[in-house]
Amino acid sequence: MKKLLLVFATICVAFSCFAQDDEAIPIEKIWGVNVNPDNTVTFRxxxxxxxxVVVKGDMGKYPMTKGEDNVWTVTTPHSLNGGFYEYFFIVDDVMMPDPSNYYSTQSSGIVYSNFIVPGEKGDLYSVQDVPHGTLSHVWYHSDKLGMDRMLNIYTPAGYEDGHKKLPVLYLLHGSSQFDNAWIQSGRMVQIMDNLIAQGKAEPMIVVMPNGNRQLQAAPGFDTFNLTYQAQTRKYLTKTNNGEWEAAFPEIVKYIDKHYRTIAKKKGRAITGLSMGGAMSTIISANYPDMFDYVGCFSCFPMGRGETADNLYEKIKYQLTKKTPKWYYHTCGPADELYPQVQKFWKDVEDMGIEFEHEEKGVGHDWFTWRMDLTDFVQKIFKD
Amino acid sequence: MKKLLLVFATICVAFSCFAQDDEAIPIEKIWGVNVNPDNTVTFRxxxxxxxxVVVKGDMGKYPMTKGEDNVWTVTTPHSLNGGFYEYFFIVDDVMMPDPSNYYSTQSSGIVYSNFIVPGEKGDLYSVQDVPHGTLSHVWYHSDKLGMDRMLNIYTPAGYEDGHKKLPVLYLLHGSSQFDNAWIQSGRMVQIMDNLIAQGKAEPMIVVMPNGNRQLQAAPGFDTFNLTYQAQTRKYLTKTNNGEWEAAFPEIVKYIDKHYRTIAKKKGRAITGLSMGGAMSTIISANYPDMFDYVGCFSCFPMGRGETADNLYEKIKYQLTKKTPKWYYHTCGPADELYPQVQKFWKDVEDMGIEFEHEEKGVGHDWFTWRMDLTDFVQKIFKD
Known part of the structure; x- marks a missing residue:
């Protein structure tokens, strides 16, 4: 009897849900974020x-107030600066992206929703009516890593119809990120299109590989398919063992073979954020004839198959005997890695090596890295 | 005083939120969907x-039960067939995608979360360890439409290193969808990679333009940037006026110029779903020497700058005088457009024209269209 009652209760619940569904409001009709004409932003x-309900993101953190139709709202108390913003809601004790917003980015396991505020940086990070480059997702085979792997490749506007050889920037993502990070969170396509159109950056090819040793591509694009998410940690165990860095010349070889590149040191730059910056430092130290421009955003080189002493010797050799045209490290003062980064800078300088580094940006965040990329690409391949 | 109290209250609310935030659980830790070993699926x-809380999607609709830690769960009562599934939650009276799931697709204004169940169709729609084609996002200029526009272009594995000329499939999306629809919801990259690797489809180039007259590209990739969503209807007013179809030869010209194509009727196919199928029908009727393979999934041609009488005459001419190798329309019996589709089929046959059409699939949905694409690409370019 008890069982029968339970079955009946279940049917009732199911039925009541069906009835309620007819009243369910598609979330698209509850417009979650609106940039107002005065550049304040309203969330719903x-x-x-x-x-x-709270909204939290690059614009700060604001409690929301429940109003008509059970819609919680808040408007930022002041206008926001132009830029690309990430945010999420906290609903009771749960974080969630805006269910009404098409646009989301993923970074370090969190799904953020996005909006753009017009103005200086917002305009730079937006699709403008300028000539657009091509973004391609290409597969190459890595003999050393024993797998096919994806490369995301940006070629500047006009590449398809041109004949000129172009320089190449290798652009590396951070830990717990993927090869699409610079495209999604980093807005690299828009930054490159806009800076090239303004004559501020040289037309260049940009290559973004996946820096996780055991992954072929970003989640959803490799053979882990949509089961990847739960297994993140499991499949990243080999990422820091140095094999990836050792296999990097295969990527350069693939690019030089398939694209019209300036296949020389003077035509190559490498940089990255956090883990990707450490990789740039290590790869360029191990192949000092390969890159004339080396950057490192929010990073200090550590482990990755290198002992500190060994790496410092290689960097000394690279900077004194193979002098790259520009070797540049940067970190924001609020970056949680800043003490370690400063130690690295000091260690290198204690070897008597001059070396350009700068406290710049804010923290260990995309707000900083988008600016780092913007500045970096305006200074490379200029001579 | 009242104002002061309000300020104080606001501070309290703000403070209490900060305190609560420390307890907020990143949603990634509440794993929203899990495909179990027996192919039942558990939602949380x-x-x-x-x-x-209810979960609804391609697998059906299930009320969820609240358990420990306030986590609502349900497991499907039976194993699901292999396939690619879309779902969302209904929480009280609001629809929302799974906030813990990286993978989402958008179709007709709704954001769905996704999972794959292994097995026949699930395997076909998954990234397998086979040679992979390249997917590129390329811009061309349309003189007739007066704007730069994006093309999504799939080239099969080996294209970069080959010399052979390849046939081209033009693949069109539906209304309220965008040029990325066949890539995201349609899983076309995985379908093509897998069928070509199995020798079931010929290596071919696939071109996916944006079929909305006033849009350059999908939301986020055109100059409307992230403000697009609220303005969908406003900017789609010209989509059905026939200008887009009239400008289509510009795309074919661009592709034939920039890719190694078989630049003849026998090397070209065109198909699409719903609006895209109507476009395929109209474009191929207006340019009867352009395509030897014409498909139409869940569609009937209507309006788009054509009177019915005029279009029927053109189709009659196309099918009797210019005989394409394969002209094929299909529709699911549960498709809400089926009565109109049947009328179109009858109208054409009433002109005394034989014409291949089939009741196939289910409704006006991606479950049907993925199968339609799978079947279509195995039959084209075989001779």
Whole structure:
């Protein structure tokens, strides 16, 4: 009897849900984020039962107020600067992206929703009516890593119809990120299109590989398919063992074979953020004839198959005997890695090596890295 | 005083939110969907206050039960067939995608979360360890439409290193969709990679333009940037006026110029779903020497700058005087457009024209269209 009652209760619940579904409001109709004409931003989230709803992101953190139709709202108390913003809601004790927003980015396991505020940086990070480059997702085979792997390749506007050889920037993502990070969170396509159109950056090819040793490509694009997410940690165990860095020349070889490149040191730059910056430092130290421009954003080189002493010797050799045209490290003062980064800078300088480094940006965040990329690409391949 | 109290209250709310934030659980830790070893699927959603939570999608609709830690769960009562699934949650009276799932697709204004169940179709729609083609996002200039526009172009594995000329399939999306629809919801890259690797489809180039007259590219990739969503309807007013179809030869010209194509009727196919199928029908009727393979999934041609009488005459001429190798229309019996589709089929046959059409699939949905594409590409360019 008890069982029968349970079955009946279940049917009732199911039925009541079907009835309620007809009243369910597609979330697209509850417009989650709106940039107002004065560049304040209004957020909305519909929830009839929550105790509290908060919006948090690059613009700060604001509690929201429940109003008509159970829609929680808040408008930022001041205008926001032009830029690309990430945000999420906190609904009771749960973080979630804006369910009404098409645009999301993923970084270090968190899904963010996005909006753009027009103005200086916002304009730079937006698709403008300028000539657009091509973005391609290409597969190459790595003999050393024993697998096919994806490369994301940006070629500047006009490449398809041109004949000129172009320089190449190798652009590396950070830990817990993927080969699409600079495209999605980094807005690299828009930054490159806009800076090249303005004559501020040289037309260049940009190559973005996946820096995780055991992954072929970003989640959803490799053979882990949509089961990747739960297994992140499991499949990243070999990422820091140095094999990836040792296999890097295969990528350069592939690019020089398949694209119209200036296949020389003077036509190559490498940089990256955090783990990707460490990789840039290590790869360029191990192949000192390969890159004339080396950058490192929010990073200090560590481990990755190198002992510190060994690496410092290689960097000394690279900077004194093979002098790259530009060797540049940067870090924001609020970056949690800054003490370690400063130690690295000091260690190198203690070897008597001059070396350009700069405290710049804010923290260990995309707000900083987008600016780092913007500045870096305006200074390379100029001579 | 009242104002002061309000300020104080606001500070309290803000402070209390900061305190609560420390307890907020990143949603990634509440694993939203899990395909179990027996191919049942378990869904989870955390909400401490909701009256009810339901999961709805291609697998059906199930009320969820609140358990420990305020996590609502349900497991499908039976194993699911292999395939690619879309789902969303209904939380009280609001629809939302799974906030813990990286993978989402957008179709007709709704954001869905996704999972894959292994097995026949699931395997076909998955990234397998086979040679992979390249997917490129390329811009061309349309003189007739007066704007730069994006093309998504798939070239099969080996294209970069080959010399052989290849046939081209032009693949068109539906209304309220964008040029990335066949890539995201349609899984076309995986379908093509896998069928070509199995020898079931010929290596071919696939070109996916944006079929909305006033859009350069999908939301986020055109100059509307991230403001697009609210303005969908506003900017789609000209989409059905026939200008887009009239400008189509510009795309074919661009592709034949920049890719190693078989630049003849026998080397070209065109198909699409819903609006895209209507476009395929109209474009191929207007340019009867352009395509030897014409498909139309879940569609009937209507309006788009053509009167019915005029279009029927053109189709009659196309099918009787210019005989394409394969002219094929299909529609699912549960498709809401099926009565109109059947009328179109009858109208054409009433002109005394034989014409291949088939009741196939289910409704007006991606479950059907993925199968339609799978079948279509195995039959074209075989001779």
């Amino acid at each position: 989230f519909r929830d009839r039962n929550a105790d509290y | 959603f955390r909400d401490r206050n909701a009256d009810y």
